[in-house]
Amino acid sequence: MSSHMLGRTASGLFWMMRYLERMENTARLIDAGFRMSLTRSRTQRSEWESVLTTAGAKTLYMTAHDDYKTASVVEFLLADRDNPGSVISSLKLARQNARMTRTALTRDVWEAINGAWLTLNELIGTPKDRDNLPDLLAQIRQQSALVRGTINGTMLRNDIFHFMELGGLIERADKTARILDTKYYVLLPSSASVGSSLDHVQWEMILRSASAERAFHWLHGGEITPGAIVDFLIHDTRLPRSIAFCYETIVSTLEALDACYDQSSDALATARGNRDHILGSSSATIVGMGLHEFLLDLIDRNAGLSDVISQTYRFNT
Numbered sequence: 001m002s003s004h005m006l007g008r009t010a011s012g013l014f015w016m017m018r019y020l021e022r023m024e025n026t027a028r029l030i031d032a033g034f035r036m037s038l039t040r041s042r043t044q045r046s047e048w049e050s051v052l053t054t055a056g057a058k059t060l061y062m063t064a065h066d067d068y069k070t071a072s073v074v075e076f077l078l079a080d081r082d083n084p085g086s087v088i089s090s091l092k093l094a095r096q097n098a099r100m101t102r103t104a105l106t107r108d109v110w111e112a113i114n115g116a117w118l119t120l121n122e123l124i125g126t127p128k129d130r131d132n133l134p135d136l137l138a139q140i141r142q143q144s145a146l147v148r149g150t151i152n153g154t155m156l157r158n159d160i161f162h163f164m165e166l167g168g169l170i171e172r173a174d175k176t177a178r179i180l181d182t183k184y185y186v187l188l189p190s191s192a193s194v195g196s197s198l199d200h201v202q203w204e205m206i207l208r209s210a211s212a213e214r215a216f217h218w219l220h221g222g223e224i225t226p227g228a229i230v231d232f233l234i235h236d237t238r239l240p241r242s243i244a245f246c247y248e249t250i251v252s253t254l255e256a257l258d259a260c261y262d263q264s265s266d267a268l269a270t271a272r273g274n275r276d277h278i279l280g281s282s283s284a285t286i287v288g289m290g291l292h293e294f295l296l297d298l299i300d301r302n303a304g305l306s307d308v309i310s311q312t313y314r315f316n317t
Contacts, residue, residue: 004261004313004314005159005160005163005313006317007313007314007315007316007317008100008315008317009101009104010159010163010313010314010315011310011313011315011316012097012100012101013097013101013104013160013163013164013167014163014164014166014167014309014315015093015097015167016094016097016098016101016113016164016167017094017164017165017166017167017168017171018167018168018170018171019090019091019093019094019097020090020091020094020113020144020147020148020168021144021167021168021171021172021175022085022090022171022175023087023090023091023094023140023144024140024141024144025171025172025175025178025179026055026077026078026085026086026087026090027078027087027137027140027141027144028137028141028175028179028209028210028211029051029054029055029077029175029178029179029182029209030051030074030077030078030087030133030137031134031137031208031209032051032179032182032205032206032208032209033047033048033050033051033073033182034070034074034133034134034137035205035208036050036201036202036205037070048068048069048070048073049068050182050183050184051073051077051182052068052073052076052077054178054179054181054182055077055085055178056085056178057076057077057083057085060083061073061076061083064076074133078124078136079124079125087120087124087140088120088121088124088125091116091117091120091121092117094113095113095114095116095117098110098113098114104160105155105160106150106154106155108150108153108154109147109150109151109154109155112146112147112150113147115143115146116143116144116146116147119139119143120139120140120143123136123139124136148168151164157256158260159257159260159261162253162254162256162257162260163257163313165249165253166250166253166254166257166309169246169247169249169250169253170246170250170302170305170306170309172241172246173243173246173247173250173298173302174299174302174303176210176233176241176242176243176246177243177295177298177299177302178295178299179206179209179210179233180206180210180230180233180234180291180295181291181292181295181296182206182209183202183203183206183226184291184292184295199226200224203224203226203229204224206229206233207224207229207233210233210241211241212232212233212239212241212242215232215238215239216228216229216232219232219236220232227283227287230283230286230291231283234278234281234286235278235279235281235283243278243298244275244278244279247271247274247275247278247279248275250271250275250305251268251271251272251275254267254268254271254309255268265312266308266311266312267305267308267309267312267313270304270305270308271305274301274302274305277301278298281294
């Protein structure tokens with residue numbers, strides 16, 4: 001490809017995948033909150049407040065609600081069309097972007113996205129399906145995987161594919177950091193509970209939310225320690241949802257884009273800086289700095305890279 005794609009097309013492809021990834025990860029956050037709320041009988045406040053905070057939706061939620069009941073929070077994150085980050089809103093925006101860039105997509109990809117919309121819009125719009133929430137959340141993840149598989153199986157590896165890849169990875173790095181940060185906001189009954197079975201259950205829920213439970217046990221056996229989980233989700237480049245994996249792939253994707261356009265971009269330099277920061281951080285550094293502070297910094301750096309990509313490829317023109 002010798003000339004740049006139109007900025008609005010690149011933006012449409014990038015954001016189509018961000019919204020799809022956001023849909024899937026919001027479903028994962030709901031799953032984490034739901035499972036954590038089952039670990040304690042006395043209060044659900046801490047778990048659901050943590051989920052809303054990490055989703056960046058607490059303020060909006062509190063404008064219309066005065067409690068953290070499971071049914072209210074699930075409905076808000078799943079089906080509330082006034083919540084721009086809800087599953088249904090994210091899917092709607094993904095489909096709008098797919099329609100806008102339809103000529104850049106294979107027929108299979110368009111049909112997979114449209115099919116996901118038709119299937120999930122009906123399921124999410126039917127309150128009786130809340131009775132089996134884990135099944136509904138699994139359906140959302142399956143529809144997302146179907147779209148991703150169709151993209152990987154049918155799209156040419158050119159700049160169109162690279163912009164989609166970038167959108168998905170930027171969103172995934174952000175959400176893995178947020179899912180990991182969920183634990184920060186979840187209050188244990190007392191400091192004596194650190195290291196307790198409840199503490200372990202909550203850490204295991206974090207692994208499940210990132211679909212990393214089986215892989216973690218393969219590598220570490222039955223021993224679950226917070227340090228090992230944090231290290232796995234941040235640093236292990238073999239795990240597709242780890243932040244390091246996302247950044248290794250973001251860098252190689254931006255290198256491919258620079259090769260397409262015969263340039264050396266600020267976006268690539270920024271991504272390399274973020275990757276080096278992540279891979280150069282040890283567990284000891286993170287503990288010393290504070291996991292929450294480290295993750296907030298990471299989320300900020302990731303958002304910064306998204307802005308630089310937008311400027312480099314003129315998304316607003």
